[in-house]
Amino acid sequence: xxxxxxxxxxxxxxxxxxxxxxxxxxxxxxxxxxxxxxxxxxxxxxxxxxxxxxxxxxxxxxxxxxxxxxxxxxxxxxxxxxxxxxxxxxxxxxxxxxxxxxxxxxxxxxxxxxxxxxxxxxxxxxxxxxxxxxxxxxxxxxxxxxxxxxxxxxxxxxxxxxxxxxxxxxxxxxxxxxxxxxxxxxxxxxxxxxxxxxxxxxxxxxxxxxxxxxxxxxxxxxxxxxxxxxxxxxxxxxxxxxxxxxxxxxxxxxxxxxxxxxxxxxxxxxxxxxxxxxxxxxxxxxxxxxxxxxxxxxxxxxxxxxxxxxxxxxxxxxxxxxxxxxxxxxxxxxxxxxxxxxxxxxxxxxxxxxxxxxxxxxxxxxxxxxxxxxxxxxxxxxxxxxxxxxxxxxxxxxxxxxxxxxxxxxxxxxxxxxxxxxxxxxxxxxxxxxxxxxxxxxxxxxxxxxxxxxxxxxxxxxxxxxxxxxxxxxxxxxxxxxxxxxxxxxxxxxxxxxxxxxxxxxxxxxxxxxxxxxxxxxxxxxxxxxxxxxxxxxxxxxxxxxx
Numbered sequence: 001x002x003x004x005x006x007x008x009x010x011x012x013x014x015x016x017x018x019x020x021x022x023x024x025x026x027x028x029x030x031x032x033x034x035x036x037x038x039x040x041x042x043x044x045x046x047x048x049x050x051x052x053x054x055x056x057x058x059x060x061x062x063x064x065x066x067x068x069x070x071x072x073x074x075x076x077x078x079x080x081x082x083x084x085x086x087x088x089x090x091x092x093x094x095x096x097x098x099x100x101x102x103x104x105x106x107x108x109x110x111x112x113x114x115x116x117x118x119x120x121x122x123x124x125x126x127x128x129x130x131x132x133x134x135x136x137x138x139x140x141x142x143x144x145x146x147x148x149x150x151x152x153x154x155x156x157x158x159x160x161x162x163x164x165x166x167x168x169x170x171x172x173x174x175x176x177x178x179x180x181x182x183x184x185x186x187x188x189x190x191x192x193x194x195x196x197x198x199x200x201x202x203x204x205x206x207x208x209x210x211x212x213x214x215x216x217x218x219x220x221x222x223x224x225x226x227x228x229x230x231x232x233x234x235x236x237x238x239x240x241x242x243x244x245x246x247x248x249x250x251x252x253x254x255x256x257x258x259x260x261x262x263x264x265x266x267x268x269x270x271x272x273x274x275x276x277x278x279x280x281x282x283x284x285x286x287x288x289x290x291x292x293x294x295x296x297x298x299x300x301x302x303x304x305x306x307x308x309x310x311x312x313x314x315x316x317x318x319x320x321x322x323x324x325x326x327x328x329x330x331x332x333x334x335x336x337x338x339x340x341x342x343x344x345x346x347x348x349x350x351x352x353x354x355x356x357x358x359x360x361x362x363x364x365x366x367x368x369x370x371x372x373x374x375x376x377x378x379x380x381x382x383x384x385x386x387x388x389x390x391x392x393x394x395x396x397x398x399x400x401x402x403x404x405x406x407x408x409x410x411x412x413x414x415x416x417x418x419x420x421x422x423x424x425x426x427x428x429x430x431x432x433x434x435x436x437x438x439x440x441x442x443x444x445x446x447x448x449x450x451x452x453x454x455x456x457x458x459x460x461x462x463x464x465x466x467x468x469x470x471x472x473x474x475x476x477x478x479x480x481x482x483x484x485x486x487x488x489x490x491x492x493x494x495x496x497x498x499x500x501x502x503x504x505x506x507x508x509x510x511x512x513x514x515x516x517x518x519x520x521x522x523x524x525x526x527x528x529x530x531x532x533x534x535x536x537x538x539x540x541x542x543x544x545x546x547x
Contacts, residue, residue, distance in 0.1 A: 011036060018121060027108070027119040028056050030073075035059060044101060044124050046093035056118075064090040064098065077115055080107035088125060096277035100129040127283075134287050135396060137165050141294055142392030143410075149384065151302040152183060158295055159186035162271065166284070169196075169249075169272035173205075173213055174299065175265070180205050180213060183267070183299070199245055203238055212236075213268045216256045220265045222292075223256040224285050253279040257288050259296035269295055294392055301384040331357050331542075334365060336431065338545040340519035342527070344538065346492055351375045351538040352383035352422065353490045356391055360428070366394040369488040369540060370424035370443065373465070386411070386422050386466065400426040400439035401475035404466065408441065411467030421467030425488055427458075429480070434546070436486070439475040441466045444491055444505070447512055451483035455509045485522065486544045487512060492537035493530065504532065519543035 011027070015038035018025050024041035028034070035053055042051030045062055053059040056073065066089055079085060085105040090098040102125040110116040144157045151174075159170040163186040172184040182200070187193050207214045216223055225232070228251040237243035253273040258265045269292060273279055331339045339357060352372025360366050368390055372383045389410060393403040404426055411421060423443035429436045438446060438458050445459030456478075463473050480486075494504040507530065515525040522543045527533050 011038070015039065022123060024122045025120065026059075026122065027117045028059075029117050030115055041122060044122055045091040045099065046095070062091055063101075064092065073118070076105065076118065077107065080105060080118070081115075088129070097279070098276075099124065100126040130283070133165055137161055138291065138294075138392060138396045141291065142389055142396070144298070149302045149305040151299055151306065154298050154302055155183040155295070156186070158298070159184040162186065164188050164276065166287075167271040168274040168276050168278075169270075171270040171272075172259075172267065172295070173270070174259075174267040175217055178207065180207070180267075203242055213256055213270060216258050216268045217265050220258045220260060222258060222285065222289070223254075224280070225254045226280055228252060228254060250274040252277060255280055255285060255288050257292040259292060259299065261296050261300040266296060266299060290395060294388070294395070297388055297391070301388065305380070305384065332359060334359075336547045337365070337429075338519050338547070339542065340523055340544075341540075341542045342523045343540050344534075346535045346537045346539060351492075352379035352386075353492065353538040353540040354383050354387045355488065355540050355542050356387060357542070357544075358391055358395060360395050360397060362397045363430070363432075365429045365431070366391075367427045367429065367486070367488065367542070367544065368394070368424065369446075369490060369542060370422050370466075371490045371538075371540075372422040382422065386424070390424065390426065394426070394428070399475060400428055400437055401473045404439050404441050404463075404473045405471055408466045408471040408473070421465045423465045423491075425458075427486075427488075429546075434480050435477055436480055437475055437477045439463070439473050441473060442468075444489065444494065444501070447487045447509060448478065448480070449485040449487070449512050449515075451481060453513050455513050457505065457509070480546050482547060484546045485512075485517075485519065486546070487522070488542050490538065490540045492532075492535040492539040493526065493541055494532050495535070495537065496532045507531075517545070519545050 011025075015025055019038065019040050022040075024038045024044050026035070026037045026041060028036075033055060035055055035058075037052045037059075039049050042048050053062065066087065076085070084107075085103075087103045087105070089101055089103055091101050093099055102123045103120055105118065105120045107115055108117040108119050140161050141158055144154060144161070155172050159172055162170045168187065170184070170186045171182060173180045174183050175181075182197075185193050185196060187196070205213060209215060211223065233246045233251065234243060237246055249272075251272060251274055255271045257269045257271070259267040259269060269288075271280070271288065331341060334357075341355065343353070343355070345351075352374065353370070354372075355369040356366070357368075358366050368387075370383075370386060370390070372379045372386060374382075386407065390403060390407050393406055394400075398406065404424065407424075423441055425438065425440045425443040425446050427436055427438040427446065436448075440446075440459065441463055442465035445457040448456045448458060450456070458476070458478070464470060489508075494508050495501070496504060508526070511526055511529050512522070515522040520543075523541050526541070533539065
């Protein structure tokens with residue numbers, strides 16, 4: 001005969017098993033109104049091991065009120081008669097901050113089938129909720145970058161996305177004539193924004209300060225303050241009144257991120273935690289490092305567009321502005337990969353060629369090249385939107401096929417893409433596996449030259465351009481052995497009037513097979529040997545040697 005386990009024994013066995021999976025458990029006796037929490041439940045909400053609330057109502061007060069959740073035991077029992085309840089709830093930590101926890105509630109009956117105890121499991125889901133919020137912020141930020149070319153409008157929209165999702169305060173400053181120009185300031189309370197603007201005018205930023213926004217702009221390095229102490233406030237204050245003002249804000253934590261463009265640091269974004277009592281940590285800083293280049297790119301592109309609009313009456317000046325602004329500048333230093341590039345405007349009116357190399361959040365390297373149909377300022381405007389949106393999608397972790405599909409949908413539904421459609425080739429490289437994944441939208445095929453000199457075209461079928469046709473992109477993959485060279489280019493490199501594309505591609509393939517080893521020498525060889533160069537069209541080329 002097996003004896004029936006006591007409640008105490010049942011709790012011990014279940015709690016021990018669930019603790020192995022970092023899950024806490026609890027139960028509530030409906031007769032005695034006794035509350036029991038497992039040993040590991042307290043630490044999930046910032047309390048010591050073995051912590052147990054005094055009663056069911058006391059336990060409920062440890063969590064933020066959820067309007068969608070049953071408030072009374074009676075209503076919970078009614079629902080639990082049919083099924084368990086799952087919920088995601090924010091717990092109040094002792095310092096007043098919040099942590100996301102996941103819950104599952106059960107009803108336990110006695111031998112006669114009557115309700116005897118409420119029971120539940122609880123786990124820490126704060127990390128997952130944070131990642132979900134960060135992905136949402138990246139997506140919404142990418143949408144803003146793709147929709148607007150107005151500096152103030154774009155920056156203000158991004159600041160409103162960051163507050164309160166990632167911070168309590170957000171300030172974006174732009175460096176103009178060696179002085180700071182506040183582009184955006186955001187807080188959930190508009191009155192506090194107006195108050196802060198008044199205080200800032202009363203205590204303007206000292207551009208010689210060894211810390212803060214001036215130092216971040218000078219050095220290009222972020223400043224990270226996970227815990228802001230009273231001593232820090234005293235060191236930052238100009239006088240006693242200023243110190244009282246700083247104290248009243250309730251600073252808890254702060255990050256100041258440089259806004260770096262292709263060639264310079266143009267400003268800084270300051271994120272502050274205050275009344276929410278949240279704090280930034282290393283993961284917050286890592287995410288801000290990913291987000292800041294997107295903000296900087298949007299500001300830089302909007303400024304470029306503004307300069308172009310003012311320079312339309314002076315064709316030469318417009319071309320000079322575009323030549324400066326459209327070049328990606330220094331490409332990132334990548335372990336085990338040597339990169340070279342070439343960009344050149346063909347004729348007096350610029351087109352919409354672009355390329356990009358960026359490290360994604362998944363430890364991969366994304367390589368992109370594209371060409372917007374048409375020429376002139378409208379082509380540049382569309383190019384900026386295509387480039388920003390595609391970069392954001394890839395940084396978020398979308399695969400090439402998925403990124404192109406999403407961008408295609410954006411292009412056919414958003415009138416902001418002035419020129420309508422573009423071609424693009426999109427690739428990701430995973431250093432650990434040496435696998436390259438690619439997809440293309442109506443763009444000439446990328447080419448791989450292997451160590452034995454053979455050349456392969458990375459082209460399965462001619463998918464439709466972005467913003468035209470049905471989309472439906474596909475992707476494929478290859479493993480790149482050591483000593484491979486990857487070449488991406490726009491049609492200005494190869495096309496000749498009255499010549500078929502097949503002939504042009506055959507010629508490029510032959511010249512690539514016989515080109516030198518170093519990427520910069522490969523590009524020089526192609527520009528010298530291909531009869532299509534110099535071209536009346538823009539030319540963009542990027543070559544990567546995988547060691």
